[in-house]
Amino acid sequence: MFKPVTIKDIAKELKLSTSTVSRALRGGYEISDETKKLVLDYAEKINFKRNPIALSLKERRSYSIGIVVCEVANVFFSQAIDGIESIAYSKGYNTIISQSHDKYEREVINMEHLANRSVDGIIISLAAETKNYEHIEKLHKQGLPIVFFDRILESMQTHKVTSNNVKGAFEATEYLIKKGCKKIAHLANSEQLSITAQRQIGYKDALTKHHIPFKKEYVRYCEHGGSMKDEVEQAMISLLNLPEKPDAIFVASDRLSMGCLAALKKHHSENIIVAGFSNSDVVELFSPSLSCVRQPAFEMGQIATEMLISIIEAKYPVEEFETRILDTTFSPIA
Amino acid sequence: MFKPVTIKDIAKELKLSTSTVSRALRGGYEISDETKKLVLDYAEKINFKRNPIALSLKERRSYSIGIVVCEVANVFFSQAIDGIESIAYSKGYNTIISQSHDKYEREVINMEHLANRSVDGIIISLAAETKNYEHIEKLHKQGLPIVFFDRILESMQTHKVTSNNVKGAFEATEYLIKKGCKKIAHLANSEQLSITAQRQIGYKDALTKHHIPFKKEYVRYCEHGGSMKDEVEQAMISLLNLPEKPDAIFVASDRLSMGCLAALKKHHSENIIVAGFSNSDVVELFSPSLSCVRQPAFEMGQIATEMLISIIEAKYPVEEFETRILDTTFSPIA
């Protein structure tokens, strides 16, 4: 079976004590240069690596951080993960990625598992279904550092990173208005998500500015964030069947944008103009086309990670928390 | 700080020894039902969870399996990951996902890290850049169970899962031929990958069957799997500038397919017909359109995981290895 070299093996080989070896390895100042070199060279030679499991047990921390996102297949999240990893690795942390698939139960299980696994902190974007936050609050109260990004929990006292959802939504909606559209529908994520509220504000603001009345009938929520089969298509059908059929749609998330375009194509309504949040890197290939609001996902991941590590490594309990709001970029089609 | 309950706390509270508690918790037959109930109830009440770190240290295994893929943003891999997780979780294992981004160095670091992290085994699909396999062979020799999927290492004695790359490529190419194309180019991944060789065989077979000569000039390899900026576009440009400009392209992977379509659009060559490997779930939205060969990614992940766990849990060293080849599905456009 797989049996790595231990500090003991080195000690035996070099006729030293394990403590001396340990100290030499971590460059303890008490050790003579001679011994230090001896140990270091030998360790190098046999490719010794400290056992992080033992270290974790000893230090009650693991130098790993947990990530909870709805799914890695979503470009926004995979970019964010890349950002998280870039910072984490550079600071000596590893990451453990877990997916909630927008399910509340999965999120609960994932969080518990990460906590048991002794991650030093968690970076999370809430699942679409999550309405109860006890599982997070409990861990937070127990002292586990938690940072939110994208889909944040406003009520929790901790660091948060979002993009400027209001402005992003405003720009997209105003673009549709300037295109001459008057009946602009809004396809949204589940109602209780922070991003849903924010993006709806931007949508409404744009309507108001241009004297277009806001109509509740034009708004559809996807409770499962589009993870449920047919969820998005059903929402789209009900919009398309409205007596006053929309001439444009503002879509509030990546996954919904894809579902929206697919539904328009399927139901031969390509004349409806779509603008929405999406970080897709192949958006120029889409037909019907999509004007999109892009979030700085990579950077959001980086910042969230810096924030998390700052809490983890803080000498004293952190009392002051920050919410960073990054700008989105709007890329209209033509 | 975050301080979970330990078995010791329970022992103290219940005035028992830690071993009794430990045994009761795992349902040891020697413990009286009375004590067992006492312990179980109390553990339940205070929401006790065994510390997996301590367990790992003790048992020299972690009940976690490592995954190495080029990137999670790639649909094929994210689907495979979902398959892996489905089996892993059901059998009590956790997963640690790591991305090579098709870089050799990253792959080496990831593998080492996973091994140090005491994963019980690794499921890997090779990076496009990887040409040297010592990092894998070393761990394998040390007894770490390894299973390959998709981009496999033929020379290693272990379980492997692939899709029927030859047949998939054959079908796609033949489809192009039946569409009336005669000058069919081939955009491929890096040359040393198993899938590259296999898919090229299928491509050639189809040409041969229909009496079209194979031309080396029509083949382009992407050494970095398309992860390098402009890599795919450059390859495409050189194909488009050929004296005998191709009238169709068979593309050998998901990422390349996207790059290929983007390049065709950018260089106004939408008349060229494209067929290629892709597991994209929004392929019907693409323009130019893509006829695609789909791999059963989820199932491949599941099978790989079952194989891995069978090695991990084998009582005796496994000597007989299996290579499972799953069928692809071809979805032509129109």
Place this chain on the structure above:
DNA sequence: GTGAAAGCGCTAACAC
């Protein structure tokens, strides 16, 4: 400058 020993949380042989 180096070694012996205790302890992180858990399990399992070995008492009793």
Place this chain on the structure above:
DNA sequence: GTGTTAGCGCTTTCAC
């Protein structure tokens, strides 16, 4: 049926 003890690999007092 339950307790004692040693040990997984490592760090870190405390001796010397």
